[in-house]
Amino acid sequence: MTRPISTRVMAEVRHQTVLIARDPGPMIGYVVMGLLLICVLRPLYAAVGHILGPATLLGTDQAAAGMAVMFSLFALKVGAAHLLNERTWHTWDRLRASSAGFGEILVGKTVPIFAVIVAQQAILFGFSAIAFGLKPRAGWWALLVCALAWSACVLLLGVGASTLARSPAQLSAAGDIFALVTTVLAGSLVPVVLLPGWLRHLAPASPGYWALDAYRNALIASPAQLVRPLMMLVVFAAIGVGISALIGSWPRLIAIRRRSLEVVRKP
Amino acid sequence: MTALKAHALRKRFGPIAALDGFDLEIAAGEIAGLVGHNGAGKTTFARVTAGLVLTDAGSVQILGIDVATARARSLLGLAPQELALYPTATARENLYLFAGLYGLRRRHAHRRVGQLAEDLVLGDVMDRRVRDLSGGQQRRLQAAAAMIHRPPVLLLDEPTVGADPVTRDALLATVRTAANEGAAVVYTTHYLPELDTLEATLAVADHGRILARGDRAALLATVPGHAVVEFDCLPAALAVSTYGPVEIRREDRRLTITATEPAAALVPLLAAHPDATAHLRGIELRPPTLDDLYRHLVRS
Numbered sequence: 301m302t303r304p305i306s307t308r309v310m311a312e313v314r315h316q317t318v319l320i321a322r323d324p325g326p327m328i329g330y331v332v333m334g335l336l337l338i339c340v341l342r343p344l345y346a347a348v349g350h351i352l353g354p355a356t357l358l359g360t361d362q363a364a365a366g367m368a369v370m371f372s373l374f375a376l377k378v379g380a381a382h383l384l385n386e387r388t389w390h391t392w393d394r395l396r397a398s399s400a401g402f403g404e405i406l407v408g409k410t411v412p413i414f415a416v417i418v419a420q421q422a423i424l425f426g427f428s429a430i431a432f433g434l435k436p437r438a439g440w441w442a443l444l445v446c447a448l449a450w451s452a453c454v455l456l457l458g459v460g461a462s463t464l465a466r467s468p469a470q471l472s473a474a475g476d477i478f479a480l481v482t483t484v485l486a487g488s489l490v491p492v493v494l495l496p497g498w499l500r501h502l503a504p505a506s507p508g509y510w511a512l513d514a515y516r517n518a519l520i521a522s523p524a525q526l527v528r529p530l531m532m533l534v535v536f537a538a539i540g541v542g543i544s545a546l547i548g549s550w551p552r553l554i555a556i557r558r559r560s561l562e563v564v565r566k567p
Numbered sequence: 568m569t570a571l572k573a574h575a576l577r578k579r580f581g582p583i584a585a586l587d588g589f590d591l592e593i594a595a596g597e598i599a600g601l602v603g604h605n606g607a608g609k610t611t612f613a614r615v616t617a618g619l620v621l622t623d624a625g626s627v628q629i630l631g632i633d634v635a636t637a638r639a640r641s642l643l644g645l646a647p648q649e650l651a652l653y654p655t656a657t658a659r660e661n662l663y664l665f666a667g668l669y670g671l672r673r674r675h676a677h678r679r680v681g682q683l684a685e686d687l688v689l690g691d692v693m694d695r696r697v698r699d700l701s702g703g704q705q706r707r708l709q710a711a712a713a714m715i716h717r718p719p720v721l722l723l724d725e726p727t728v729g730a731d732p733v734t735r736d737a738l739l740a741t742v743r744t745a746a747n748e749g750a751a752v753v754y755t756t757h758y759l760p761e762l763d764t765l766e767a768t769l770a771v772a773d774h775g776r777i778l779a780r781g782d783r784a785a786l787l788a789t790v791p792g793h794a795v796v797e798f799d800c801l802p803a804a805l806a807v808s809t810y811g812p813v814e815i816r817r818e819d820r821r822l823t824i825t826a827t828e829p830a831a832a833l834v835p836l837l838a839a840h841p842d843a844t845a846h847l848r849g850i851e852l853r854p855p856t857l858d859d860l861y862r863h864l865v866r867s
Contacts, residue, residue, distance in 0.1 A: 307667060307670055308667060308668050308670060310667065311663070311664055311666070311667020311668055312664070312667070312668065314663075314664075314667070315653070315656065315660065315663075315664040315667075318656055318660055319653060319655060319656060322655040322656070322696075323655060389650075389651065389652070389653060389654065390647065390649045390650065390651040391651050391652065391653060393614075393617075393619050393647065393651065394645065394647065394651035394665075394712075395668070396617075396618070396619060397617035397618060397619060397640060397643065397645045397647075398640060398641075398665065398668040398669060399637050399638075399640045399641035399668065399669055399670065400637075400668045401637055
């Protein structure tokens with residue numbers, strides 16, 4: 301009756317793709333807003349170039365990378381909402397009761413969301429390249445590596461957020477605040493060097509800061525300089541996984557502990 | 568052959584013992600009606616059997632395999648009490664998802680989806696989104712998702728809650744068919760007449776354990792039934808009392824006799840009062856129902 305893991309994962313991937321396709325509004329919105337802001341902010345970032353210096357992103361580079369980071373953080377909310385829906389629709393338990401394992405379900409659900417976040421960034425950078433001549437100095441492959449790493453980080457933070465949130469409204473409010481704070485600290489809207497001093501010190505605590513650093517290095521520096529920011533993204537992704545693993549396994553840990561106590565009590 | 572075996576299950580949620588020595592065995596092809604008031608442990612048992620909740624003690628096996636394993640989960644079809652469907656996907660997409668999760672090949676899944684759609688009268692709505700379906704259609708779809716892979720053990724937790732008569736009939740017929748094909752069915756419900764339709768055996772749960780288990784007829788034989796005797800005018804001399812296990816209640820021109828065999832109890836009563844038989848208008852025997860059985864067990 302059972303078939304290889306790939307069959308079950310593919311069934312979940314197909315289904316999740318359908319669910320995303322049925323409700324494309326938020327993602328379309330975050331792409332359109334990103335494109336619009338790239339057009340609007342590009343001249344502003346070009347004009348302040350003399351203040352920022354050569355090591356900082358300017359013009360189209362800053363606008364494209366900043367909006368890619370900002371709106372993928374808003375996309376985190378969309379991804380987390382898809383995962384939270386499983387709980388509000390009571391389908392999560394139904395999936396767990398099937399013969400698919402936890403890992404298969406999670407992979408099947410997250411792969412399409414990951415693809416959407418990567419696609420969103422591809423559109424923003426692709427548009428910037430076609431319309432404004434954006435060209436990464438470290439090569440397009442370096443930009444792709446950054447996009448994949450940042451998308452994975454966003455996705456895993458979203459998994460963590462979905463386990464913490466108790467309702468869609470709570471997720472929406474917390475997601476907006478998190479996205480905006482992280483965007484500001486990242487320097488996506490106002491470059492970090494122009495932020496107030498106390499915010500500049502806090503900026504490295506934001507995963508967006510390291511994402512923008514990775515994009516900066518791909519756009520105006522060399523591939524060797526990608527290592528540190530990418531490693532930091534891995535750390536933030538691990539935090540997301542850690543949160544979801546801890547919250548998800550808590551009831552199981554309590555039950556296992558109770559069982560072991562029962563065994564100890566028996567003569 | 569035992570298809571499902573739960574042994575000495577214990578589960579506490581804080582101070583509440585949801586399962587407290589819960590034992591249940593169900594044979595292949597058997598439909599076991601699991602009844603009990605709210606909080607009796609029915610849903611916790613269902614969740615434990617589905618591998619969704621770890622017990623504090625005890626074990627559940629499906630065809631001899633512990634439910635903690637993926638293999639056991641593939642042998643179980645679950646229709647939980649709450650609707651667990653994707654509202655933005657169509658009925659067909661929901662069924663194909665579960666077919667895929669249970670490893671059904673595309674062609675096999677296609678055939679099975681078509682068959683269940685026909686059996687559960689869902690053919691016309693298969694391409695409509697679940698949120699646009701009626702409550703009864705959603706209930707039938709939920710049951711179809713549980714049966715998509717022809718599991719040897721089916722766990723249906725109050726599948727007909729809020730269902731209309733058409734939905735109920737279709738569901739019951741499909742459950743009966745599954746049992747005829749060899750599936751062991753655990754059917755929790757508050758609508759006891761459904762268990763008559765399904766010809767189910769009974770398991771009565773209370774406070775996290777099984778109070779009574781067995782054939783309906785055998786269990787019903789232990790429950791008092793009623794004989795209602797109507798008179799033109801009830802003679803004052805007619806003794807109205809309770810003796811032994813027989814309870815006699817007088818009400819206007821009617822006597823209600825409650826006993827394990829009410830007809831047998833009636834004979835000596837009337838024989839002792841020959842004047843009363845002249846005023847006799849009719850006798851109605853009311854055998855005990857499953858509702859009576861349930862109340863009797865919980866009271867005692």
